[in-house]
Structures are given as C-alpha cells and as structure tokens.
Amino acid sequence: MAWLKSLIQLTVTKSSSIRARKTNPFPLPSLALIAQFSTAPTNETPRVTPYSGLGPAKPGEKPRVVVLGSGWAGCRLMKGLDTSIYDVVCVSPRNHMVFTPLLASTCVGTLEFRSVAEPIGRIQPAISREPGSYFFLSKCVGIDTDKHVVECETVTDGAESLDPWKFNISYDKLVIALGAEASTFGINGVTEHAIFLREVYHAQEIRRKLLLNLMLSDIPGVSEAEKSRLLHCVVVGGGPTGVEFSGELSDFITRDVRQRYSHVKNYIHVTLIEANEILSSFDDRLRHYATKQLTKSGVRLVRGVVKDVKAQKLILDDGTEVPYGLLVWSTGVGPSPFIKSLDLPKATGGRIGVDEWLRVPSVEDVFSIGDCSGFLESTGRPTLPALAQVAERQGKYLANLLNRIGKAGGGPADRAKDIEFGEQFVYKHLGSMATIGRYKALVDLRQSKEAKGLSLAGFPSWFIWRSAYLTRVISWRNRFYVAINWATTFVFGRDISRI
Amino acid sequence: MAWLKSLIQLTVTKSSSIRARKTNPFPLPSLALIAQFSTAPTNETPRVTPYSGLGPAKPGEKPRVVVLGSGWAGCRLMKGLDTSIYDVVCVSPRNHMVFTPLLASTCVGTLEFRSVAEPIGRIQPAISREPGSYFFLSKCVGIDTDKHVVECETVTDGAESLDPWKFNISYDKLVIALGAEASTFGINGVTEHAIFLREVYHAQEIRRKLLLNLMLSDIPGVSEAEKSRLLHCVVVGGGPTGVEFSGELSDFITRDVRQRYSHVKNYIHVTLIEANEILSSFDDRLRHYATKQLTKSGVRLVRGVVKDVKAQKLILDDGTEVPYGLLVWSTGVGPSPFIKSLDLPKATGGRIGVDEWLRVPSVEDVFSIGDCSGFLESTGRPTLPALAQVAERQGKYLANLLNRIGKAGGGPADRAKDIEFGEQFVYKHLGSMATIGRYKALVDLRQSKEAKGLSLAGFPSWFIWRSAYLTRVISWRNRFYVAINWATTFVFGRDISRI
Numbered sequence: 001m002a003w004l005k006s007l008i009q010l011t012v013t014k015s016s017s018i019r020a021r022k023t024n025p026f027p028l029p030s031l032a033l034i035a036q037f038s039t040a041p042t043n044e045t046p047r048v049t050p051y052s053g054l055g056p057a058k059p060g061e062k063p064r065v066v067v068l069g070s071g072w073a074g075c076r077l078m079k080g081l082d083t084s085i086y087d088v089v090c091v092s093p094r095n096h097m098v099f100t101p102l103l104a105s106t107c108v109g110t111l112e113f114r115s116v117a118e119p120i121g122r123i124q125p126a127i128s129r130e131p132g133s134y135f136f137l138s139k140c141v142g143i144d145t146d147k148h149v150v151e152c153e154t155v156t157d158g159a160e161s162l163d164p165w166k167f168n169i170s171y172d173k174l175v176i177a178l179g180a181e182a183s184t185f186g187i188n189g190v191t192e193h194a195i196f197l198r199e200v201y202h203a204q205e206i207r208r209k210l211l212l213n214l215m216l217s218d219i220p221g222v223s224e225a226e227k228s229r230l231l232h233c234v235v236v237g238g239g240p241t242g243v244e245f246s247g248e249l250s251d252f253i254t255r256d257v258r259q260r261y262s263h264v265k266n267y268i269h270v271t272l273i274e275a276n277e278i279l280s281s282f283d284d285r286l287r288h289y290a291t292k293q294l295t296k297s298g299v300r301l302v303r304g305v306v307k308d309v310k311a312q313k314l315i316l317d318d319g320t321e322v323p324y325g326l327l328v329w330s331t332g333v334g335p336s337p338f339i340k341s342l343d344l345p346k347a348t349g350g351r352i353g354v355d356e357w358l359r360v361p362s363v364e365d366v367f368s369i370g371d372c373s374g375f376l377e378s379t380g381r382p383t384l385p386a387l388a389q390v391a392e393r394q395g396k397y398l399a400n401l402l403n404r405i406g407k408a409g410g411g412p413a414d415r416a417k418d419i420e421f422g423e424q425f426v427y428k429h430l431g432s433m434a435t436i437g438r439y440k441a442l443v444d445l446r447q448s449k450e451a452k453g454l455s456l457a458g459f460p461s462w463f464i465w466r467s468a469y470l471t472r473v474i475s476w477r478n479r480f481y482v483a484i485n486w487a488t489t490f491v492f493g494r495d496i497s498r499i
Numbered sequence: 500m501a502w503l504k505s506l507i508q509l510t511v512t513k514s515s516s517i518r519a520r521k522t523n524p525f526p527l528p529s530l531a532l533i534a535q536f537s538t539a540p541t542n543e544t545p546r547v548t549p550y551s552g553l554g555p556a557k558p559g560e561k562p563r564v565v566v567l568g569s570g571w572a573g574c575r576l577m578k579g580l581d582t583s584i585y586d587v588v589c590v591s592p593r594n595h596m597v598f599t600p601l602l603a604s605t606c607v608g609t610l611e612f613r614s615v616a617e618p619i620g621r622i623q624p625a626i627s628r629e630p631g632s633y634f635f636l637s638k639c640v641g642i643d644t645d646k647h648v649v650e651c652e653t654v655t656d657g658a659e660s661l662d663p664w665k666f667n668i669s670y671d672k673l674v675i676a677l678g679a680e681a682s683t684f685g686i687n688g689v690t691e692h693a694i695f696l697r698e699v700y701h702a703q704e705i706r707r708k709l710l711l712n713l714m715l716s717d718i719p720g721v722s723e724a725e726k727s728r729l730l731h732c733v734v735v736g737g738g739p740t741g742v743e744f745s746g747e748l749s750d751f752i753t754r755d756v757r758q759r760y761s762h763v764k765n766y767i768h769v770t771l772i773e774a775n776e777i778l779s780s781f782d783d784r785l786r787h788y789a790t791k792q793l794t795k796s797g798v799r800l801v802r803g804v805v806k807d808v809k810a811q812k813l814i815l816d817d818g819t820e821v822p823y824g825l826l827v828w829s830t831g832v833g834p835s836p837f838i839k840s841l842d843l844p845k846a847t848g849g850r851i852g853v854d855e856w857l858r859v860p861s862v863e864d865v866f867s868i869g870d871c872s873g874f875l876e877s878t879g880r881p882t883l884p885a886l887a888q889v890a891e892r893q894g895k896y897l898a899n900l901l902n903r904i905g906k907a908g909g910g911p912a913d914r915a916k917d918i919e920f921g922e923q924f925v926y927k928h929l930g931s932m933a934t935i936g937r938y939k940a941l942v943d944l945r946q947s948k949e950a951k952g953l954s955l956a957g958f959p960s961w962f963i964w965r966s967a968y969l970t971r972v973i974s975w976r977n978r979f980y981v982a983i984n985w986a987t988t989f990v991f992g993r994d995i996s997r998i
Contacts, residue, residue, distance in 0.1 A: 047721070047724070047725040049722070095714060095996065095997050096997070112611065117998050119995045119996045121759050128759040128761055129758075135714070136714070136718055165720065167719045167720050215634070215635070215636040216636065216655070219636075220551050221664065223546055225546070260627040262627055262628050263630070477994070480987065488976060488980070495613055495976070496594070497595035497617070498595070498636075499612055499703070
C-alpha cells in the first residue's frame with residue numbers, strides 16, 4: 001500500500017494558506033455560456049412532425065423486419081434474425097422481455113424484478129448499434145397490408161406534458177407477436193379489483209399490496225374480521241401460474257411472515273379457487289401430489305366459479321361471499337381487442353390464422369407467432385396452447401425461415417412469392433413443469449396427456465425445475481442474479497422493504 | 500446421483516392405466532368448506548374502532564419508547580435501544596431506512612433500489628418479534644405532550660377502498676426524528692415538475708423518466724430541438740447529492756448510453772446549476788479538482804439562480820430559458836410543515852429546539868434528533884448541518900442515554916425528572932466524501948473548513964469512498980448486494996429494463 005500512502009501524503013492540504021484568498025479561484029461559467037440551451041421549440045418549429053416515420057427501405061439498404069411485441073415469440077425471433085441480412089425494428093410498449101416462468105417468484109421477493117426482465121438490446125444488440133435497427137416504445141394501432149405500413153403511437157405511461165404522437169413504419173416483412181390478454185370472462189369487477197400476473201408491474205403491485213396489508217392489519221383498532229380480510233390472499237385459477245404463486249405465497253408465510261410479522265401471523269391465509277381441477281394439463285398422479293402438498297402448506301383449495309368481484313369481496317355462483325385483501329387473477333388468456341379488430345383471417349378463439357409456415361396466407365409478407373396466432377382450420381392442425389415453449393419454438397423457426405428467404409433474395413417487400421419456404425413448423429411438446437413451494441415441484445415430460453413418459457414430483461423435480469430455468473434465463477447477467485437471489489433468499493430470507 | 504436416478508425411476512408413471520378412471524380421484528373441497536370465509540364485516544361490526552390505540556404501559560409492562568421517523572437518526576436510535584428495558588414503537592410512512600449516500604447511484608442502475616433500503620425489522624428485530632413492539636405504517640398528525648399521547652393516521656399510499664384511519668399511541672418516552680423536507684425556496688413549479696432525490700421512489704422515478712426520454716427521442720419525426728430537450732438532464736444544486744448524481748449520470752452516458760442508445764448518444768447532456776459554488780463544504784483544492792473532473796466528463800457547470808420552473812423548461816433570474824427533459828432538484832432541506840406546526844420551542848430555521856441532552860426542555864419525556872432538530876439559542880451551540888453522520892451520532896447518543904435512564908428506573912412517563920443525565924452530546928465531524936464519477940472521488944477529513952487536515956482526491960479517494968460506504972451499509976444482506984451490484988455494473992454494464 002506504499003502507493004496509496006505516497007498519494008495521500010502528496011495531497012495533504014494546508015487549507016489555512018488558501019483561506020486567505022478573497023476571490024474565488026475557480027469560478028463557474030457565467031450565464032452567457034448557457035444561452036446555447038435556449039433552443040426551446042417555438043410554435044413555428046413543431047416538436048414532432050406528425051405521421052412521419054421510417055419510409056420503405058431504399059435499394060441497397062437492408063430489408064426491414066418489423067416485429068410487433070417483445071414477448072417470448074418476438075424476442076426469440078429477433079435473437080435469431082441475421083442482422084447482416086435484415087434491419088430489425090421492434091415496436092412494443094415495454095423495452096424488455098419478461099421471463100414469465102419466474103415472475104411468480106418475484107411477487108414475494110424470492111427473486112428480484114430485474115432478475116426476470118431482459119432488455120431487448122441485450123437479446124438483439126443490433127437494435128442498439130445498427131443505424132437501421134430500432135426499438136420504439138410504442139404500440140401498433142393499425143396495419144395497412146397493401147401499403148406494407150404499420151401505424152404506431154408512442155406510449156408515455158402517464159408522463160405528464162407528453163401527448164402520444166403517431167408515426168408510420170414501412171416493413172418488408174412484418175411479424176405480429178403481440179401475445180394475448182388475461183381473460184376475465186366478462187365477470188364484473190375483475191379488471192378493477194384483481195391483479196393479473198403477466199407483467200413485472202403486476203408483480204410489483206402484488207408485492208406492495210401484500211406488504212401494505214401485512215402492516216395495516218397490525219394497526220391498533222382493526223377488528224378481527226378486518227384483519228382476516230386484509231390478510232386473505234385469494235388466487236383465482238389453478239393453472240401453473242396460480243399454483244406457483246400460491247406455493248410461493250405459502251413459502252413466504254412459513255418462512256418470513258412468521259418471523260417478521262409475528263403479531264399477525266395467524267391471520268394470513270391463502271385460498272386457491274378453481275372451477276375445475278388444478279393443473280389440469282398434468283398427469284393425475286402429479287395433480288394428486290400437488291393437491292396434497294399445497295394443502296399441507298396451508299393453501300386452501302376450493303372448487304368454485306366466481307360470479308362477481310367487489311372491492312373487498314368476491315361472490316361465487318352459489319352466493320358465497322369471500323372477503324379478500326389481495327386478489328390475483330390467472331384464469332387463462334385470450335386475444336386482445338387489437339388482434340380481434342384486425343382484418344385478417346382468424347383461427348379458433350379469434351387468434352390470427354396462420355398456415356403451416358406461420359404466415360398469414362391472404363396477404364404478402366405478414367407472419368404471426370406466439371399466443372396471438374393459431375393454425376387456420378384449413379391446415380387441419382390443432383390450436384397450440386398459449387405456452388412460452390410454443391412461442392419460443394415459433395420464434396426460432398421463423399427466424400430461420402426469414403434468414404433463408406433473405407439469403408435467397410426474398411427479403412424486400414413482395415419478393416418472397418416465388419421462394420420455396422421449405423420445412424413446415426412442427427411443434428413437439430417437451431413437457432411441463434410447475435413448482436408448488438417447500439422445495440417441491442412437478443415435472444411432466446410426456447408429450448401429451450395420453451402419452452406414456454416420465455413424470456416426477458418432489459425435491460428432485462424442484463431441483464430440475466430450478467436448474468432448467470436457470471439455464472433458460474437468457475443473459476449471463478440475469479442468470480447470475482437469479483442464482484444470487486435464490487442464495488440470499490435461502491440465507492437471509494426475503495426482503496420486506498416496501499419500495 | 501444414484502439417489503436422483505432411483506427417485507426418478509420410482510416415479511415413472513404409466514398414465515394410460517390411470518386414464519381409464521372416469522371419476523376424479525382427488526376432488527377439491529366443495530363450496531360448503533369456504534362458508535367460513537363469509538365473515539364480511541356488516542354495518543353493525545365496524546372494521547376499525549376509531550381512535551383506539553395503544554394505551555399507557557401498565558405497571559409491570561416495559562415502558563414504551565415511541566420513535567417518529569425511520570431515517571438515519573430514528574433507525575440508529577432503535578438499533579441501540581435495549582429492548583429488555585423498553586418496548587419500541589416506530590411510526591413512519593416507510594417501513595425501511597434509505598442508505599442515502601448511495602441513493603444517487605440507484606438512479607442510473609449502478610446499484611439496485613433494494614440494495615440501499617434496509618427494512619426496520621432488520622435494524623431492530625424486536626419490532627417484528629416482541630409482543631409490545633410495533634412498526635406502524637402511518638404518519639404522526641398531532642402530539643399531546645401533557646397526556647403523553649401521539650395521534651397517528653395510516654398511510655395507504657393511494658390504495659383504493661382504504662380510508663386512512665386514526666389511532667393514538669401513549670408514550671413513556673417520545674423521540675421526534677422526522678427529518679426534513681427538500682427546500683423549494685418558494686419557486687413556482689418545482690414541486691410539480693422537478694424530482695427530488697431523497698427517497699427510493701424518487702430514484703425510481705428518475706430512472707424511469709431517463710429511460711423513457713432516451714427511447715422517446717429515438718422515435719421518427721422528433722425534431723432536433725425536441726431531442727436535445729428530452730435528453731437534457733438538469734440538476735439544480737451543487738451539494739454532494741447534486742454532484743454525485745451528475746457524476747453517475749455522466750458515467751451512465753459514457754459507458755452505457757453510447758453503446759445502447761447509439762442513435763441518440765450525441766444529444767444527451769448534463770447541466771449542473773448552482774447559485775454559488777459546488778461542494779461549498781469542501782476544501783478549495785478539492786472543489787477545483789471536482790470542477791475540472793466534472794467538466795472533463797461532459798457535465799456543464801453553470802452558475803445561475805432559478806426563478807421559475809415550467810413543464811419543459813426552467814427560467815433563470817436573467818431570463819435565460821433552459822429546456823430540460825429531466826429536472827432533479829437538490830438544493831438543501833428545511834423543516835416540514837408538521838414540524839413547523841408543533842407547539843414546541845424552536846431553534847434557528849424553524850427546527851425543534853433541544854438542549855445539550857437532545858431533549859425538548861419545556862416538556863417531559865420528549866427528545867428530538869436528526870435534521871428536524873437543532874440546539875436552542877440558550878445552549879450557545881451552533882446548528883449542526885443536516886448530515887447523515889450528525890443524525891446517526893445523535894441516534895447512538897440518545898439510545899445510550901435512554902438505556903441509562905431506563906436502568907436507573909426512569910423509563911416510565913414522568914419518572915426521569917430526578918435522574919442525572921450525565922454527559923452532554925458533543926458532535927465531532929469526521930469529514931466529508933463525495934464521488935464525482937469516472938472512478939474518482941473527494942475525501943476531506945478536516946473537522947471544519949478552517950482546520951488543517953487530510954484531504955485527497957482521485958482514484959484512491961474513490962476506493963476509500965466505496966470501502967467506507969460498503970462497511971457502513973447496515974445489514975450483511977445489503978452489503979453483499981451492493982458489492983455484487985458494483986461488480987456486475989463493472990462487468991455487464993447497467994440494466995436498462997424500464998420496469
């Protein structure tokens with residue numbers, strides 16, 4: 001540390017000698033210098049030229065693939081696109097992909113929010129670097145397939161003083177990967193009072209509400225019934241998301257609430273309401289196991305159909321009233337109003353209809369992948385489930401297809417007509433996994449409910465679940481953070497700061 | 500891995516055999532079971548008994564110390580209180596302490612938000628465990644020093660359907676540690692348009708706005724002037740917070756924006772506006788060094804006085820208009836309206852006046868520490884600066900004093916009158932530190948501006964700055980995360996997901 005010592009000696013100041021100076025020896029620049037900033041746009045020079053945008057790619061420029069959406073399908077596609085052939089433009093209201101299978105873990109702090117969010121620039125670096133590739137924080141509001149143009153509108157997320165502005169993007173190839181929306185089945189009050197579990201901000205809202213309710217229930221004067229209501233967490237929907245969230249909640253209660261909210265620990269309960277069976281896509285034996293384990297962890301499994309949702313209670317179809325403090329809704333997904341409004345051929349359930357090559361057959365250069373698309377009836381194929389692995393596989397397939405088309409010279413608009421598309425997309429199910437809390441999980445490696453195959457439950461499954469997802473996390477940064485989060489949750493417990 | 504193999508073999512399922520069963524072998528409970536939840540409070544049983552609360556400690560119970568606030572002063576006090584003598588009740592609208600010296604680093608993602616937030620239950624575990632100790636997510640709205648009672652109101656943070664409710668807490672000893680508020684000097688528009696940098700949610704807002712502006716400025720059709728405005732980050736106030744934030748911002752621009760927002764990298768600029776001199780509490784030589792380094796990193800240092808703040812521009816007193824996209828305000832602090840409204844003796848600047856033992860002399864059993872308090876004129880002592888180290892030292896001193904009083908039997912209300920208070924509080928300044936970006940910092944170990952002593956700048960200071968704060972972070976969990984965050988920022992860069 002000799003270098004440090006000598007540096008310190010060098011810098012010892014005799015301030016008293018400096019103090020004598022009256023004038024400031026190093027004045028800041030005067031106001032004159034900042035006159036350069038006075039470039040506030042006046043009324044004559046508009047801030048934004050409305051309906052400008054990216055015009056068609058010129059001869060000699062790379063053809064442009066426009067990707068709508070930044071979920072599993074769109075991101076896997078962008079990752080696979082050959083950016084020496086194409087410019088990539090992504091339009092999405094969020095600048096990151098959510099690693100959805102781990103989202104439930106973030107609601108109670110097992111994982112941090114940022115550990116499951118992957119910026120698009122990290123998935124496809126060309127977006128940040130190439131002069132012709134862009135990410136636009138916007139939503140698509142219209143598609144003109146004749147002119148090969150999408151109309152977009154900026155999303156400013158409530159930031160005051162910024163009116164959304166519109167612009168157009170010409171595409172050579174368009175990929176619609178807009179995903180789906182949580183279904184409410186038209187039940188009153190769901191959108192207003194329940195929280196979905198599809199985006200990072202949903203998980204943040206759940207975490208804040210849970211911690212708020214834990215603290216409110218401790219305030220003097222709160223009645224016993226109100227304490228029970230505040231701390232009653234109700235999950236509607238017994239699919240993997242609902243079950244995983246219930247499992248995480250019960251882990252949080254067992255491990256953290258008992259220690260850190262000891263005054264109210266006996267009031268907190270989790271109820272999972274499902275109209276049919278929980279985890280219906282899994283093996284019967286695994287479902288039995290999950291039911292037993294969840295019940296053992298204190299999760300109340302209830303069969304029921306929700307009829308109405310009020311601010312502090314929900315009503316089942318037999319009239320039973322269930323007061324709640326936190327309501328999480330995860331009953332499946334359906335197409336968004338925008339997808340429904342598109343004048344394109346549709347598949348079962350209102351999804352965009354695609355052929356065996358995932359293209360929209362009636363128009364040129366338009367493809368659709370992920371939860372917003374489905375095979376047309378004419379293909380004779382079944383609609384694929386709304387799963388991350390379907391979306392990811394489609395994204396990968398389409399990236400390869402577009403790369404092949406591009407190499408064959410079919411990249412520019414209207415130039416792919418005579419190109420052989422090659423192999424069709426075939427989906428092979430790799431199996432399902434779900435964690436149920438207490439270091440237990442289910443792994444079902446059968447290709448369908450009817451097939452034979454490996455299915456297992458318990459700690460080994462949990463170990464496989466964690467390992468599998470850790471390797472699937474896209475970037476090394478997030479892989480590292482997921483591992484670190486798991487380790488610190490094990491050692492220190494979950495963080496309960498309400499920030 | 501033999502155990503794993505055997506477990507997997509054990510659990511291989513022949514699903515086809517199970518498939519034959521027609522009935523569900525493990526039905527969920529019927530609706531009858533959930534009738535127990537139908538305990539929705541009716542109009543006859545109120546949810547909350549208004550103005551109930553914690554009554555005076557009964558004979559045989561531990562005396563109760565009520566702490567208002569959860570900043571440096573209050574938290575250091577709670578940490579030091581002997582919970583075998585006292586019950587501790589903390590009232591604060593946030594359930595964590597913010598490690599303020601590192602808050603500026605979270606705005607651009609050098610550190611994560613949770614790494615600088617310490618839950619109060621981790622600082623004083625008795626709050627979570629002891630039956631008579633509590634944390635209440637509430638604000639204090641009144642103090643009745645005669646009755647030894649504080650009036651509180653819950654803070655529900657915009658959560659709909661929850662009206663704030665009021666309750667009272669009797670105290671044996673009361674510690675007012677409510678901190679201070681950012682000063683706006685009565686300038687129009689500051690509260691509406693500028694962001695302060697005092698709480699975690701401020702840092703979150705800054706990060707979201709910065710990333711939003713980076714993305715908006717990339718949208719087609721945005722004029723050159725509007726791009727420059729959106730990406731003009733203005734910091735008002737050249738104290739340590741303003742300077743550290745400017746340094747972090749310029750690091751973010753140099754390291755991350757150039758790589759990840761290459762389309763707009765030439766439009767982003769940082770301007771630091773200060774009416775007098777930056778870092779006025781530091782050694783002249785260090786200030787000179789900071790000025791040079793900041794300018795080198797591209798921060799424009801400007802001397803000026805802000806007269807008015809509009810939505811997208813601020814106006815200086817000579818009429819210059821400065822358009823901005825992000826405005827951060829850190830010009831010092833003053834007492835909050837609640838502190839001003841209290842009918843207690845006041846010190847200079849409207850702070851609560853205390854004597855040499857940090858008690859409010861005119862009333863029994865009331866103490867005040869941290870930024871909300873100051874020595875009474877009668878003590879002949881100067882007002883101490885609003886610094887973390889002052890607050891922390893006062894918290895530590897008062898914890899020891901209260902423990903001594905408690906051991907001498909003076910814990911209960913009105914029983915400390917005849918107890919010898921012992922040593923007075925004496926503040927000894929340990930020096931100041933500030934980082935200025937680019938692995939550079941200032942360390943000034945002189946006890947006052949006039950004293951001789953060690954002062955140094957550059958990389959060694961930066962190393963000392965990081966080491967010093969790393970050891971000051973309260974919990975091992977956060978110490979670990981701060982180190983990990985620094986390491987991953989170095990290796991992977993900062994995270995730009997806008998979540």
